[in-house]
Amino acid sequence: MKPGPDETATAEELRKQIAAQFGxxxxxxxxxxxxxxxxxQEIRLLAAPHYDLHRLGFFFTPAPRHxxxxxxxxxxVRAFEVAARKTYEAMPGPKVVVATGACALGGVYPSDPFVHxxxxxxxxxxxxxxxxxxxxxxxxxxxGVAVGRLAEKTPGLTFIADGDGGGG
Amino acid sequence: xxxxxxxxxxxxxxxxxxxxxxxxxxxxxxxxxxFRPVKLTRELVDVMxxxxxxPALTRTADTLVxxxxxxxxxxxxxxxxxxxxTPSGEFELAATARSALVKRIPIRGGQR
Amino acid sequence: xxxxxxxxxxxxxxxxxxxxxxxxxxxxxxxxxxQGAVTVRxxxxxxxxxxxxxxxxxxxRLADMFADINGDAPTLRLVWAYExxxxxYIVIESEIEGEQYxxxxxxxxxxxxxxxxxxxxxxxxxxxxxPLNRLMLPPHAEAELPxxxxxxxxxxxxxxxxxxxxxxxxxxxxxxxxxxxxxxLYYGLVTSGEEVVDLYMFTWxxxxxxxxxxxxxxxxxxxxxxxxxxxLSAVATGWAFxxxxxxxxxxxxxxxxxxxxxxxxxLERLYNHAAATAALGQATGLSVGQAAAExxxxxxxxxxxxxxxxxxxxxxxxxGGVSRAPDAEVLRRExxxxxxxxxxxxxxxxxxxxxxxxxxxCGILTAEQARRLGLVGPVARATGLANDxxxxxxxxxxxxxxxxxxxxxxxxxxxxxxxxxxxxxxxESARLITQFLDGGTAADCSLVAPRAGAGLGWxxxxxxxxxxxxxxxxxxxxxxxxxxxxxxRNWRGFDDACRSQNVFTDIPIIExxxxxxxxxxxxxxx
Numbered sequence: 112m113k114p115g116p117d118e119t120a121t122a123e124e125l126r127k128q129i130a131a132q133f134g135x136x137x138x139x140x141x142x143x144x145x146x147x148x149x150x151x152q153e154i155r156l157l158a159a160p161h162y163d164l165h166r167l168g169f170f171f172t173p174a175p176r177h178x179x180x181x182x183x184x185x186x187x188v189r190a191f192e193v194a195a196r197k198t199y200e201a202m203p204g205p206k207v208v209v210a211t212g213a214c215a216l217g218g219v220y221p222s223d224p225f226v227h228x229x230x231x232x233x234x235x236x237x238x239x240x241x242x243x244x245x246x247x248x249x250x251x252x253x254x255g256v257a258v259g260r261l262a263e264k265t266p267g268l269t270f271i272a273d274g275d276g277g278g279g
Numbered sequence: 280x281x282x283x284x285x286x287x288x289x290x291x292x293x294x295x296x297x298x299x300x301x302x303x304x305x306x307x308x309x310x311x312x313x314f315r316p317v318k319l320t321r322e323l324v325d326v327m328x329x330x331x332x333x334p335a336l337t338r339t340a341d342t343l344v345x346x347x348x349x350x351x352x353x354x355x356x357x358x359x360x361x362x363x364x365t366p367s368g369e370f371e372l373a374a375t376a377r378s379a380l381v382k383r384i385p386i387r388g389g390q391r
Numbered sequence: 392x393x394x395x396x397x398x399x400x401x402x403x404x405x406x407x408x409x410x411x412x413x414x415x416x417x418x419x420x421x422x423x424x425x426q427g428a429v430t431v432r433x434x435x436x437x438x439x440x441x442x443x444x445x446x447x448x449x450x451x452r453l454a455d456m457f458a459d460i461n462g463d464a465p466t467l468r469l470v471w472a473y474e475x476x477x478x479x480y481i482v483i484e485s486e487i488e489g490e491q492y493x494x495x496x497x498x499x500x501x502x503x504x505x506x507x508x509x510x511x512x513x514x515x516x517x518x519x520x521x522p523l524n525r526l527m528l529p530p531h532a533e534a535e536l537p538x539x540x541x542x543x544x545x546x547x548x549x550x551x552x553x554x555x556x557x558x559x560x561x562x563x564x565x566x567x568x569x570x571x572x573x574x575x576l577y578y579g580l581v582t583s584g585e586e587v588v589d590l591y592m593f594t595w596x597x598x599x600x601x602x603x604x605x606x607x608x609x610x611x612x613x614x615x616x617x618x619x620x621x622x623l624s625a626v627a628t629g630w631a632f633x634x635x636x637x638x639x640x641x642x643x644x645x646x647x648x649x650x651x652x653x654x655x656x657x658l659e660r661l662y663n664h665a666a667a668t669a670a671l672g673q674a675t676g677l678s679v680g681q682a683a684a685e686x687x688x689x690x691x692x693x694x695x696x697x698x699x700x701x702x703x704x705x706x707x708x709x710x711g712g713v714s715r716a717p718d719a720e721v722l723r724r725e726x727x728x729x730x731x732x733x734x735x736x737x738x739x740x741x742x743x744x745x746x747x748x749x750x751x752x753c754g755i756l757t758a759e760q761a762r763r764l765g766l767v768g769p770v771a772r773a774t775g776l777a778n779d780x781x782x783x784x785x786x787x788x789x790x791x792x793x794x795x796x797x798x799x800x801x802x803x804x805x806x807x808x809x810x811x812x813x814x815x816x817x818x819e820s821a822r823l824i825t826q827f828l829d830g831g832t833a834a835d836c837s838l839v840a841p842r843a844g845a846g847l848g849w850x851x852x853x854x855x856x857x858x859x860x861x862x863x864x865x866x867x868x869x870x871x872x873x874x875x876x877x878x879x880r881n882w883r884g885f886d887d888a889c890r891s892q893n894v895f896t897d898i899p900i901i902e903x904x905x906x907x908x909x910x911x912x913x914x915x916x917x
Contacts, residue, residue: 142568143575145597147622148908149703152666155572156692159669159685163294171571190529191567191575191596198568216380218333218349219619224537225600231377239380241372243351244622246308246702248297253373255298265374270345270382272313272365282739283679293686307696332615353615353706358714 129205130259133179136168137258140178142198144185145226150212150244151184162247169254175201180257181208182250183234186220187227199234207257210236211250213243309352310367312345316387318363319343324386327356327364341386347372348380363388404429404473407448408481411441427479427783428638428847438485439493442469445483450475452778453765454880455858456495456505458513459871460540464488465513469495469502470847470858478783480847482860487515490544494519501765504883510547513540523547529595539603539871560588567596574909578898585894590886597913605872610636610710610839610861613869617859618705621876621911623666626652626659627852628876629708631859636710638846639863640839646790647833648712653790654827655699655707655717656850657820662691663853663906664813664820665733670903671810672740675749683736690729698722712836719828730821737814750807754888754901757804766884768855768877769816770905772800773808780851794826806904813906816853841867852877854907878911 141154157164158171172178175198187195199208210230213219216239217229230236240253255261295302324343328336335349336356357364374380408429412419415437420430433441445451455470468484485492494517495502507523510516516523525547528536560583567575575596581589601620605613610633617632618625630652637643644652665688672681692702698717699707707715740746756766758774771778779798781791799815801808845862855877862871888901 139571141571141573143573143597145599145913146574146910147619148574148910149622149625151572151574152623152703156685156689158572159689160293160682161295161686161689166294167298173570175568185597186599188597188599190598194567194575194596213333213349213351214619216348216377218335218346218351219616220599220604221334223600223604224535225598225603236377237375239348239374239377241311241348241350241380242370243353243705244703245372246305246370248295248302248305248308249370249372251298252371256373256375261298263374263379264369264371265347266376266379268347268367268369268382269384270311270313270347270367270369271384272315272367282742283683286683286739287679290683290686293689304693304696307693307700309696309701332612351705354700354714 127259129207129257132205133207133258136170137180137254138170138172138178139180139182139254140172140175140198140202142181142183142195144183144191144195144215144230145188146185146212146214150214153244153247153250154182154184154211156247157250162251164251164254167251167255176203178202179206180254181206181234183208183210183215183230183236184212185230186214186217187230187233189224189226192227192233195233207237208234209238209240209253209257211240211242211245211253213241216241218243305370308370309354310369311347311350311352311372312357312364313367314343314345314384315363315365316385318360318388319384319386320388321386323360323363323388326359330355330359338386343384343386345382345384346380347382348374348377404475404477404479404481407445407451407473410444411481411483414440414444427849428482429479430482430484430845430847433483433485435485435487435492438467438483439495441483442493442495445469445471445481451481452762453501454480454856455873455875456502456509457860457873457875458487458509458515458540459862460513461870465515465540467492467509467515468860470860472778472783472856474778474782480783480849482847490515491518493517494521500763507547510543512538514543516543525593525595527595527598536600537603559583576909582895587889587893587895587898590889590898592882592885594909594913597909599913602872602874605869608869609841609867610863610869613872614708614710617872617874618708620874621878621908622703622705623663623908624659624852624854624857624876624911626655626704626708627850627857628859628874630656630850631848631857632861632872632874633708633710634848634850635846635859635861636839636848636863637837638848639844639861640842640846641844642711642837642839644712644837645833645835647831648835649790650827650830651713651716651832651834652708653794654722654824654832655704655713657824657827658691658695658698659704660820660853661730661733661817662688662695664817665691667813667903667906668733668737668740668810670906671750671806671900672746674899674903675746677740677743677746680736680740680743680746683739684733687729687733687736690732694722694725694729697725709836711839713834714836716832716834717828719832722824723828726821726824730817733817747807749900750810750904751805753806753897754893754904755803755805756884756888760887761804761884764884764887765880766855767880768852769809769812770855770881770884772798773812774804775800775802778856780849780856783849790827790830793830794823796823806900809904839867841865854878854911855881876908876911878907878909881905881907882912
């Protein structure tokens with residue numbers, strides 16, 4: 112469903128608001144909807160000395176009430192749906208949902224009786240971060256995009272190599 | 280705790296400059312493939328699709344449709360088509376629209 | 392419920408197999424020096440007697456129990472690890488007519504979790520009417536989930552171990568959404584204040600139906616999902632799974648490929664033990680120690696990426712061998728510094744009394760508990776039990792046969808003992824990697840031709856023994872895949888370790904010392 116001109120303007124305003132509000136200090140609640148546990152390990156390393164997300168004003172919080180951003184891993188196991196919705200609904204607006212990892216983006220499990228196959232089936236995703244797992248650098252980039260501090264690269268990438276390789 | 284304090288000083292700072300600057304460790308990360316259209320034939324693309332463990336690769340008559348979001352950079356397509364596939368080197372893949380992660384690559388090699 | 396105590400002295404595995412066969416065996420397969428697993432097919436009437444024999448022999452351990460269905464009647468399979476002079480496995484299997492089979496967990500308490508699984512998946516239960524827990528089905532909903540076999544006649548109740556409560560006690564649920572950066576896990580915590588009276592866990596919210604989804608796939612298609620059943624044990628799980636297919640097909644990986652697998656497995660062990668060290672630092676509130684261990688962990692992950700192209704070593708194992716060889720030069724150059732970072736951090740931690748004090752006498756498991764529950768890995772070895780799946784070498788190219796592992800054990804069974812075992816194993820891993828590199832590594836595969844068969848595979852992950860069993864049809868497609876990561880074995884020891892005089896704040900410390908995953912438990916069939 113393509114956004115109309117009014118909706119596009121609202122999305123742009125929202126982005127500006129998010130950048131203004133979260134750009135300097137962001138609280139992140141993580142949500143595991145059925146991962147293989149590796150995405151969580153990379154997420155934990157964001158707080159480790161090599162990456163130190165605190166220097167960018169990002170913090171983890173256990174309380175959804177304090178959270179601005181929901182960082183979601185896993186293919187959304189159906190039995191977890193209730194817990195996922197409750198966590199999302201417990202977060203006050205404005206809030207951002209980031210789906211991270213191939214499982215969360217529909218790349219590993221198809222929709223079937225056990226799993227939805229992607230986070231977007233249950234929660235409204237704002238930012239998608241590919242990878243299996245996304246490395247801490249990729250996660251930092253994704254978080255930067257989510258708060259409007261970093262530019263997206265993917266729209267401009269073609270993944271076409273013309274002889275000398277490279278993403279184009 | 281003098282033991283830890285001294286250790287910390289000796290160890291120094293290991294924190295990356297990223298995103299303010301590049302991080303050398305990125306060079307060793309697995310990245311999604313980039314494709315060479317002139318080397319892609321429909322048969323080769325079908326072989327690549329058959330070895331892809333997820334839904335990242337599909338095709339139309341003359342286009343390889345590559346869903347970067349579903350790609351795990353497993354390297355299977357590169358192994359079966361080493362002349363047509365090369366690592367893209369791209370790891371900054373976050374997108375604000377799911378559709379931005381779906382790429383179309385022309386199958387210029389055509390049908391043999 | 393009295394467990395059978397092992398009385399009979401360990402004979403050879405051959406003697407044991409003959410004894411079982413003598414009870415009423417129908418068929419014995421897999422005999423022979425190149426295979427580490429022997430399968431004895433039994434008449435249903437002799438299953439109980441066979442279990443008595445096995446449980447009553449010293450040096451055996453019930454490693455797994457699962458079922459399968461071909462046609463009308465399910466087949467029940469028990470995998471016994473045989474740990475005397477020539478370690479290996481004995482699989483006993485029997486068709487179950489009707490709905491019940493002999494009550495085995497009375498003989499071998501290590502089987503209770505599996506009895507619950509099997510009931511949910513195949514509708515067969517041990518005789519005796521003992522209540523069974525739900526494992527895969529969420530308690531709050533009547534989920535319509537496909538099973539691997541038959542629906543149970545009655546949905547299992549949700550019963551956890553009865554607990555005796557002294558004074559006032561209350562029970563509160565914790566999770567599945569827990570602190571940031573950890574997997575979802577549901578605890579039911581029974582407490583009279585600070586003390587942990589009882590603790591039970593459910594993992595239904597993460598059950599992805601991996602075993603169910605593997606059916607119909609070829610092994611080459613399936614390895615992708617198998618290594619993601621418990622991604623932090625991708626090499627170990629992938630290796631066990633590939634080895635099961637190789638056993639089914641009668642194929643051995645080339646020697647250089649086997650050594651490549653061992654290099655990857657030891658790298659996996661190293662980074663997991665570094666991660667557990669960091670988790671211990673976090674759980675004890677020693678942030679600086681945590682940070683130091685995380686520096687070591689990050690260095691080890693970068694070594695993995697430089698050597699094998701993936702920080703978590705995904706995509707190395709292939710049925711028949713390996714798809715990638717390590718960059719030996721980079722590995723020789725970078726690994727010593729990364730391991731040394733871990734070793735120096737561990738030395739500093741061991742010199743920090745406030746840290747060591749939190750670990751000692753915390754989360755104690757006795758050797759008796761570990762044996763009774765069939766625990767594996769550092770958790771078991773920290774109680775003094777010396778089992779290690781790397782001792783059960785299989786096939787002429789089994790890499791550990793030429794490079795024997797010094798199995799690390801400790802006494803005391805507390806968090807401190809588990810930490811010491813992990814550190815000892817890390818040193819051993821660094822040593823073994825050098826030896827395997829010296830022996831030569833290569834990206835090579837033996838062809839696994841599609842044909843019908845079944846086989847057992849195993850590997851020693853950082854969390855303990857991983858088992859895998861596959862049955863393939865004549866097109867080489869999976870009709871039944873069983874994955875049993877170390878986590879699936881060891882979570883049942885977590886409740887015991889958390890009871891016995893521990894308080895709330897000890898729980899994260901004990902959890903870090905077990906270093907299991909929820910994913911490894913929640914990978915079941917239907």
